Amino acid sequence: MARNMTLLWGSGSPPCWRVMIALEEKKLQGYNSRLLSFDKEEHKSQEVFNINPRGQVPSFKHGDIIVNESYAACFYLESQFKSQGTKLIPDSKEEQALMYQRMFEGLTFYDKLTAVIFYEYFVPEGERLDSALKRHKDALTMELKLWEGYLFNMGSGSNLAGKSFTLADVVVFPTIGTLFRFGLSEKRYPKLGEYYALLRERPSIKASWPPHWLENTKGQDTLKDV
Known part of the structure; x- marks a missing residue:
């Protein structure tokens, strides 16, 4: 299920970390994970711009769907996989x-x-x-x-x-x-x-x-x- 997901991310970036925690909580391990180097400015590479025109990480794709803003990606994952993993929006x-x-x-x-x-x-x-x-x-x-x-x-x-x-x-x-x-x-x-x-x-x-x-x-x- 997660094999058609791709996440480009940088180590120590809180926005990237948010999406990674959400993926783990929703039991979506096995996605295509690409760790990029900020020191080498890999977040400004064409690979990133192909997904995220802002040249920023996280850059996230699910099939043909692109959701790059970290809050939006977390909401998207909870919405699309409500019955899987941790329920992240309480009923109360x-x-x-x-x-x-x-x-x-x-x-x-x-x-x-x-x-x-x-x-x-x-x-x-x-x-x-x-x-x-x-x-x-x-x-x-x-x-x-x-x-x-x-x-x-x-x-x-x-x-x-x-x-x-x-x-x-x-x-x-x-x-x-x-x-x-x-x-x-x-x-x-x-x-x-x-x-x-x-x-x-x-x-x-x-x-x-x-x-x-x-x-x-x-x-x-x-x-x-x-």
């Missing part, structure tokens, strides 16, 4: 509403994370301003406190929208995983740390863990003071 209207809320808040969360990381890694050193970096870090800190509060209110052992693992977890966990990879303090954010520790052992997440993180487990300290 309360849980469903919370799931959608957390999913789309997750886009803001991701943007605030990347604002910090991209500033430090892609803005030339001579063009960086301490005030700009501080502004980005302060915005991320405020966002982290929101999510720490959400998880505190849900109670220990909960997923983002309740007891069930849902699309909210599929799309937001890669952001949280990246936060801790870049040095976020589990002592400062214990509820996020607890959630991270719980989900990182989930089979779909272990199976799709960024390979270069496995090769080098140390990570970075970019976010140690956030």
Whole structure:
């Protein structure tokens, strides 16, 4: 069933990771998986442009159907394979509403994370301003406190929208995983740390863990003071 699916992806990319988790949860292993190198700019190759005119990953095909945006691909997989694997949209209207809320808040969360990381890694050193970096870090800190509060209110052992693992977890966990990879303090954010520790052992997440993180487990300290 998955043999007519193709995913072009990059290691450590949260949008790619979202789609990979969804594929694992829907029992769609065996798809055509192409790991591309960001360092070699393989995501700008003709192979990618043939699927994704933006020259970005993930680039995803199912037969002749192309769905490149990560949220759209996750929704598509759940819609097309409802009766297979994990049910990722709960029946309860309360849980469903919370799931959608957390999913789309997750886009803001991701943007605030990347604002910090991209500033430090892609803005030339001579063009960086301490005030700009501080502004980005302060915005991320405020966002982290929101999510720490959400998880505190849900109670220990909960997923983002309740007891069930849902699309909210599929799309937001890669952001949280990246936060801790870049040095976020589990002592400062214990509820996020607890959630991270719980989900990182989930089979779909272990199976799709960024390979270069496995090769080098140390990570970075970019976010140690956030």
